Amino acid sequence: MATRSAPSTCSIDNRRRDNTMTASNLETVSENRSFGGTQGVYTHQSTETGTPMTFAVFVPDHAPGAKLPVLFYLSGLTCTHANVMEKGEYRQACAEQGIIFIAPDTSPRGDDVPDDEAYDFGKGAGFYVDATQEPWAANFRMRSYIEQELPALIAAHFPVDMERQGITGHSMGGHGALTIALRNPGRFRSVSAFSPIVSPLNCPWGEKALTGYLGDDRAKWREYDACALIEDGARLPDLLVDQGTADAFLATQLQTERLDEACQKADISAKIRMQEGYDHSYFFISTFMTDHVRWHAERL
């Protein structure tokens, strides 16, 4: 053979490699070498959702003992961890920048979990809230899962520097990234979103989901609405948003201009880019993923 690559250095903290460890019950579903790093899929029993939860982690190769910054990516309606892992095209940029990329699921799963026939409520549509209404309250605790349980698990098992966290997401996951960052000032050094739902109070997806998970009192929805949180005083360091002009959900569901207005009123530095001709798909997300990873890398 003409060329032989150098052997890879150890890519992942060894503590995580023991599939049988009991403290957190973290199990390895798969690990594949990719872009000079390891793309893994892991599952664990969640105390928040009461179900097994699966997530994907990309760890670039790094020096032994090094701790890397971490970027959380929250997915949109109907997605699992797999959509962005397969179609998101983030690994090259994360390997170049030395960033660990985390992709959780969008809801609890399993036969015992309540569901709805529609794609935009129930499984695959957790909306990153802690539900208070039945039958959802027991399992649909994606806010606490993403804000508390998952970061603690990541910190315990992967070589991350939790002082250097960024967050992003797509659509419902963009809503999740914005609201989680707004409610947790100082935790994330960098925030971005792809075609986010910016105001669930003012769109059909949001009204349906928040009514179902939280009940009719709209005052209780405000902590799950990026624009309302900003109006109520929450702030972000700065913000990058990409939004396609050919996105079929732009006018009715996403309404990016509401976020633009809220940021302007609150003097939040928001770089909101309308991308001509792009739609809501991963063909759009993947196109601008490298820009977002670099945006986060500059701030992490």
Next chain:
Amino acid sequence: MATRSAPSTCSIDNRRRDNTMTASNLETVSENRSFGGTQGVYTHQSTETGTPMTFAVFVPDHAPGAKLPVLFYLSGLTCTHANVMEKGEYRQACAEQGIIFIAPDTSPRGDDVPDDEAYDFGKGAGFYVDATQEPWAANFRMRSYIEQELPALIAAHFPVDMERQGITGHSMGGHGALTIALRNPGRFRSVSAFSPIVSPLNCPWGEKALTGYLGDDRAKWREYDACALIEDGARLPDLLVDQGTADAFLATQLQTERLDEACQKADISAKIRMQEGYDHSYFFISTFMTDHVRWHAERL
């Protein structure tokens, strides 16, 4: 909004935009803007296979009237056009290099097409041969489809310069790329492969498929075996191959060393890279896709 992208230039030859055109019955399944170009999926009634055939085409933005070089990518067992379109991560490099990327299906499809229960024979496993045995002979004509019908269709409907063609593929599709290039000297300026089946005469996948499609006379298999074609005098300009060392099919099915030996004996310049720790998946393919697109761009 803080930033607004420039409007896109016309990306695809207008002739193709008329979905109702009857000469070739080419229909647009979908078109999505991606990486400053258009990722399309198209279908047509194939005269070779007697079935509808679907393929993917990525066309980078280009000057009006310009003709771009074209890279054919042949997929592996079980795949359709969609696998590499979703997971192959070729669009950024093709946009940078101004290359049109074509991804056909791996076999005829449909309820009227004969099939086999196994994943490695029948639908999804056309092996880029013209079958001579029943019940396969009528539909399983992927050699003629890829060598004749598809290029003519592409030339008629997309802004391609057919004097500048390259070909690549993965696994069974690597076998297809190598054998098609070897049988058509001068047609392809550039040839590469990801983890190719290099000698169907000498592996279980090949023996099963070629027996089924071509019958027991192994002499008739030689035109579908890259190593045998080289032994029999066929040549390539030069060659890039990437092969993962952790590929579960390396020892029994792929046997990359046979291609290395054949190229050395025939004085074909082959850059065969063994990639440490990589497997047979798109996590591997996507990692080295940019290298391959650039390899082709330098020769196209």
